[in-house]
Amino acid sequence: MNINTPIEEREFKIVGKSVRRDDVLEKVTGEAEYTGDVKLAGMLYGKTKRATVAHARIKSIDVSKALAYPGVKAVLTHENVPRVLHYGSPHPRSASCTKDQYILDDKVRFWGEGVAAVAAISEEIADEALDLIEVEYEPLPAVFEPEDAAQPGAPLIHEVGPGGNLVLDPVRVNRGNVEAGFAEADFVLEGTFSGGRPHPAYMEPNVCIADWDGSNKLTFWTSTQSSFMVRGILAEVLGLPLTKVRVLVDHMGGGFGAKQDCFQHEFLCALLAKETRRPVKMEFTRHETFIAGRARHPCKIWLKQGFKNDGTLVARDMKLVYDSGAYGSHGPGVTIVGTTAATSLYRCENVRLEGRCVYTNTPINGAFRGYGVVQSYYALDIQMDEAAERLGMDPAELKLKNVVREGDIAPSGHPILGHGLEICLQHGIDVLDWKTLRNRDRTPDPRQPHIRIGWGVGCEMHGSSAYPGIKEQGNATVKVNEDGTVTLLTGAAGLGTGAHTALAQIVAEELGVRFEDVGVIHGDTDVVPWDIGAFASHTTYLVGTAAKMAATKVRAAVLERAAIKLQVSSADLDLSEGTIFLKSDAGRFMTVAEAMGPSRGIPAANIVANGTYEPTKSYSFAAHFTEVHVDTETGIVEVKRVIPVHDIGRVIHPIAAQGQIEGGIQQGIGHTLTEDYVIDKKTGRSLNAGLVDYKMPLSMDMPDIETIILEAAPDPGGPWGAKGVGEDPIIAIGPAIANAIHDAIGVRFHHYPITPEDILKALREKGA
């Protein structure tokens, strides 16, 4: 499959229809089994003892009282677990990742890090036993801000890595000649931008269950997006052959990227179960989901760009600093992806970028929808709005002039296919009658003179697949059963996006059977083909193509079998909705079940085929338009309307695709206005690790979302041109809101979240 392959056009029977998702009946009846619902006979409950200092050496741990406590079956500390240096994000990544963590260490690097673990006959007893563990710390000076951590002489958080608290060597991208570009510029804009620490706050707290059998094989239930990666790293760290670890995951209560890591409690759970020879369950409290989960990397950005008076961008100079927290996790990936993304979005020939990722003594930041790009495009898009203001141009018009187009080099290094972004932006401008909107009468409504209305637009693009950072591979196995039904085996996780349904639609469409006749088997590393994990907006694009390839093969084999029975050539046969018929004479037909049935009384074997796909990358695009109401008395910003216009190539399941967009917007509104997981800068303690103090947009806060999906630029790398959609919607909404606030009250904000306090302070300073 390459970019020159034409996309097949056909009249779709199943693709493009919002068929009933394969997972929702179980979800609305309560039958869906999530990891936390699994209960094994004799199961023990594990709990983690967490550090109450941000940076320290452990002088001593006394577990004698905990061990003696009735009901306690095992206690683990750094003194009795294997000491294996490993990397928290188990992706098959480049050498840029330094292994920087142990299961348990004699050093604490953030407040809340696990220092010991207990297994007991009940959760309550395990909890009580934690209080009996006595830890003596030798405090070390701690650093909570990347600027401080990057200073010469700052306390070193890790002994490994490039040094200077860097997680990886700086990521540098140079294209063209930036100095020459600035020399050519009519004016230059320069600003600093910063992003907070939003948390994915998935509804299902992290949970896992470990059980060892007599052959020393570990069966491991866990809520993960990357079951094969968990299998790999558990095997590596625990010193087991790969196939002595079986990872199971059925339904997942969300992840949004963060559940890609192999977490500390997962190793501890496996070891507690090994020690006690009983199954052990470890389930995070909501508090732990914050402190021991993964948040988005806070980021500081310096951005300087040169423009011509006609709006042409001639130079871009950008420095980004991502805060990794205490461990590397996805720091390298986020820094590489977020930095290189800034080569694109708005065309510029002369680009100089430098991305850094720095350790601090704060909770670990990891993968989260929008992976580094939320931060960098927030800066790029807002500064583009500022340029429009300076030029006296309409911001949408300036953006339209500069957005990437077909043939431009994407961050991946490939030429962009199609004019997706231009088409999305133009479409929004047209349907909203944007010019009239911008030139509207701005006199406040006399009934509520304190309300100011603003409209803003933000743009984004995002790749489906993590290429070139990760060379990906998608796999699928399709089996045609003896009754004519079809089974798809996939390792892709059921995160809640509807991905399995999309995969089944693709198989049914390609093979020519009814959607209802395709079943999906997933979530068992002993059974399904290897999978890289559900991330990078790639499941439909990557695994979907693999599934289509496998379906093509079984279709040919089914037709061969029918041809023998019908005594015709398979080339003369067609297959549609489970019926095989002669192209020249539809009256001669047989069902797939008949073709698969016994031949001369001898049972026929199932037909099985694999599809393996190694993609490069495609890009999806979006322009978000939004209306905000700013209350100048309270500082509260209400997002009233969002019109997201997306190009995701071929749409497989419209309702599921809309659902991704609407949910992404919800999270993006939160990041921009209310959500920030706050770490105390004096102690490193979490200040709002709970769902009341961490403020997410809920039912009362949601705007009307009028989703528009265009199939503007299908990509031949995906099934019938399908591209990703998961991450895109969270990226464009942020700058759209910030730009709309500026339109409403004339104040530019360069950070998120933009709180009511910020608004009131800015209005006061402005003298409004």
Next chain:
Amino acid sequence: MKRIVELTINGEARDMAVEACCSLLDALRDDVGLTGTKKGCDVGDCGACTVLVDGEPVNACLMLAVEAEGRSIETVEGLQPSVDTLHPLQDAFMQHGASQCGFCTPGILMMAKKLLADNPRPTDEDIRFGLSGNICRCTGYTKIFDAIKSAAREMEAARS
């Protein structure tokens, strides 16, 4: 020491032996084996464990199991009128894509049932207000609103 609690769960008389400190949520999930009701926070913040107690919505994590003595509990497992039929809310949630990861779904379904029982023709504002104690992190709520409005229409039509 455990205590015996007698109550009605989804229309059936049940008894369960629970510790005095056990929440209704843990009792339902661990003792009765009804795991459809979810634990998202265990401190009354998220609404994932919403059940109906004598028809009123309750965060099951905030109620002691012993307090349920003699009361009638409805959980998501009891929403189906019969084995072969779905409640209109269940049907609408499937059709409208109102459930993504599904972890909030049982709680939201129970809250929506109560909402429609009190107010068969809710406005958009009524629905938004009614769900203000239930966190959904996947859907942006849009499709949940659609589903509840659609179910309300179905139920209205079935009554007339």
